[in-house]
Amino acid sequence: MSILYLSLIAIVSAVVWHRSQRRFLLASALSAISATLLFELLTYVEAGSLDSFFMIASAFAFGLSFLISVAIGLLMRRLRE
Known part of the structure; x- marks a missing residue:
């Protein structure tokens, strides 16, 4: 069940970061870091x-968050074009 929660947090984080940050790798890294921190805080x-x-x-x-963020980022990049 916790992987489901982590995935949902990572998806929301990826969408937020890829909308606010234009640089792909920076948005992916920041998304993964923030999703990991939020997930660990919630488990604590x-x-x-x-x-x-x-x-x-x-x-x-x-x-896992980084992979989700890269996938979401590629999808959002394709939809922008």
Whole structure:
């Protein structure tokens, strides 16, 4: 279920960043960073403490968020043209 939440956060973050930032890689990186931070913050609030594997979860969340952001960015670039 948490992968679904991460994916939804990453999609919203990607749309927001790719609309506000014209540089593709910068928008993708900022989107992945902000989605990862928001996801980790929400898991911390829900659990009440940091997970013992939060570094591994953060790396996974960043990778997935970056891939989603690149896909959304390519789609938005194609729709602009």
